Amino acid sequence: MIQFEKVSKIYPPNSVAVQDVSFTISQGEFISLVGKSGAGKSTLLELFLREEFPSEGRVLFQGDDVHLIKDSLVPEFRRKVGAVFQDYKLLPNKTAYENIAYIMEVMGAGEEDIVRDVSEVLEIVGLIERAHHYPAQLSGGEKQRVAIARALIHRPDVIIADEPTGNLDPYHTRDIINLLIKINELGTTIMLATHNKEVINRLGKRVITLDGGRLMRDEEKGKFMI
Amino acid sequence: MYIAFQRVMRSGWEKFVRDKSSSSAALFVMVIVMSVATMLFFLQGASSFMIVSLEESVDISTYLKNTATQEEITLLKEELESLPEVREVTYVLREEALESFVELHKEDEVILESLEIVGQNPLLASLNIKAFSVNQYIAISEFLQNKSLASIISGVDYFDRAPVINRLSTLTAGIQNAVFLITLFAGLIAILVVFNTIRLTIYSSRDEIEIMRLVGASNWFIRGPFIIQGVIVGVLATLITTLVFFPLTLFVGIKLQAFAPGFELFSYFANNLFLIVSLQLLTGIGLGVVSSLLALRRYLKV
Known part of the structure; x- marks a missing residue:
């Protein structure tokens, strides 16, 4: 489903973010990218989301090179991906409900579908009571649950999560990871970038370890080893 | 959509x-x-x-000789009105000119006494001309300088008023x-x-x-x-x-x-x-x- 083929990203003049990284992710997989800060985890996710272009190599999604997609078709590609970020990236002037509904509006869904699906997903993330609160009125854990609900609402083929628990306490971390596991069990591919040892060890899923931009290990049931 | x-x-x-x-x-x-x-x-x-x-406050006057006939004056007025620079031409009779003069100087006894001594209307009839714009007066005055009009025109006051008109312009x-x-x-x-x-x-x-x-x-x-x-x-x-x-x-x-x-x-x-x-x-x-x-x-x- 997703392939990184000999991907390198070098920022001028010669700062190496990612070097010669190759791996493949199958449909329905849950993979974790681990490594220290600056190891290249976020760069790989940015390359996949087409926020960045590789210096060498290519990134394929469902057989297509994401960096060869025409500019006008990039929004359509991004709608196939759900993204969760450490800093939540919620629209500050929209309520939790509206932040989630925004994706469906972007996709042109009808009002009835939006009301039904958003309420359903708010129920899943346990925020139905907080639906009409603005991000500034929510706790970190609640914001991240809204972000997950937003990533999930349009049933994307894959969800990428970049340090989604980076700003959360252990209780909320467990909460968020459980949600991601649940989503994965429903068939969505998950790419999780984290440097949280406990999360990785608890998951018992595939782990790709990066160091200095290079792929060090790719283990089916990996552990956190840096 | x-x-x-x-x-x-x-x-x-x-x-x-x-x-x-x-x-x-x-x-x-x-x-x-x-x-x-x-x-x-x-x-x-x-x-x-x-x-x-x-611009409204500016005009020039063409003083007409007493010998000018009514036909000549009417012809001149029409010719002036046909000029592209001319907005309005008013014919002022000698009597009207005197009336205005007296009205203007009613406080000045010396002038009024002088008029009485002269005993007759010393003023000339005139054509008062207004142009569309102040810088057009020079063209109108040049037209009035034409030799063929010398027999009916006594004088044009543009040249006296030129400095003021130029300053206004x-x-x-x-x-x-x-x-x-x-x-x-x-x-x-x-x-x-x-x-x-x-x-x-x-x-x-x-x-x-x-x-x-x-x-x-x-x-x-x-x-x-x-x-x-x-x-x-x-x-x-x-x-x-x-x-x-x-x-x-x-x-x-x-x-x-x-x-x-x-x-x-x-x-x-x-x-x-x-x-x-x-x-x-x-x-x-x-x-x-x-x-x-x-x-x-x-x-x-x-």
């Missing part, structure tokens, strides 16, 4: 209402800019009024140039102020724009609410400016009478209300939308 349009409209309205700091900053600056634009409009009106008043041209330069300069500053204010409000929304891009919103879906916000700011600023200018022109108009007698600011405002509101709407919406589009461009690169 209709749903998307409806959503963009709603989103624009919500953005205007909820993003209070950027909306009020843009609204405040827009009201100021529109006030400047409206004042420039008044300045144009007042200067035109002043120029017309000054320079003054009106100066006023026109000054008003043009002020309009250009103030207009340019106003445009730059609006553009930079909108650029700053969009800069403060750059994270929001990035989020919208990352979740797959198309460029028009992102631009739309900003444009609608710009339109709302433009319309509201027009409304506020118009409401402020109603009492303002009434109050300032009274004070202005001392400096520009005859120029009624409030009437000028009321008579040109449609034009002024259209100008304000065009300025507000145009500037808001164009500035938003230009400022958004750098944040919408995929």
Whole structure:
């Protein structure tokens, strides 16, 4: 489903973010990218989301090179991906409900579908009571649950999560990871970038370890080893 | 398509209402800019009024010999009226000239006594000529210098009045140039102020724009609410400016009478209300939308 083929990203003049990284992710997989800060985890996710272009190599999604997609078709590609970020990236002037509904509006869904699906997903993330609160009125854990609900609402083929628990306490971390596991069990591919040892060890899923931009290990049931 | 349009409209309205700091900053600056634009409009009106008043006060007189026949005078009058530079020609009889002279000098006993001593009307009949513009008098006076008219024309007072007319001509041209330069300069500053204010409000929304891009919103879906916000700011600023200018022109108009007698600011405002509101709407919406589009461009690169 997703392939990184000999991907390198070098920022001028010669700062190496990612070097010669190759791996493949199958449909329905849950993979974790681990490594220290600056190891290249976020760069790989940015390359996949087409926020960045590789210096060498290519990134394929469902057989297509994401960096060869025409500019006008990039929004359509991004709608196939759900993204969760450490800093939540919620629209500050929209309520939790509206932040989630925004994706469906972007996709042109009808009002009835939006009301039904958003309420359903708010129920899943346990925020139905907080639906009409603005991000500034929510706790970190609640914001991240809204972000997950937003990533999930349009049933994307894959969800990428970049340090989604980076700003959360252990209780909320467990909460968020459980949600991601649940989503994965429903068939969505998950790419999780984290440097949280406990999360990785608890998951018992595939782990790709990066160091200095290079792929060090790719283990089916990996552990956190840096 | 209709749903998307409806959503963009709603989103624009919500953005205007909820993003209070950027909306009020843009609204405040827009009201100021529109006030400047409206004042420039008044300045144009007042200067035109002043120029017309000054030009109205200028004419030249062609004094006719007593020997000139009525036919010759009528022919000359018609010829003058056919000149492209001539706006109006008035024939003043000797008796009318005397009446005006007496009226003008009724307080001056010496002059009145002199008239009595002379015993007859010493004044000549004349043709008073008004041109469309002060700098056209020279062409008219050249026409009157024609030798074929020497038998009926005693004299033309252009040459006595030329220095005053030339000074007026320079003054009106100066006023026109000054008003043009002020309009250009103030207009340019106003445009730059609006553009930079909108650029700053969009800069403060750059994270929001990035989020919208990352979740797959198309460029028009992102631009739309900003444009609608710009339109709302433009319309509201027009409304506020118009409401402020109603009492303002009434109050300032009274004070202005001392400096520009005859120029009624409030009437000028009321008579040109449609034009002024259209100008304000065009300025507000145009500037808001164009500035938003230009400022958004750098944040919408995929």
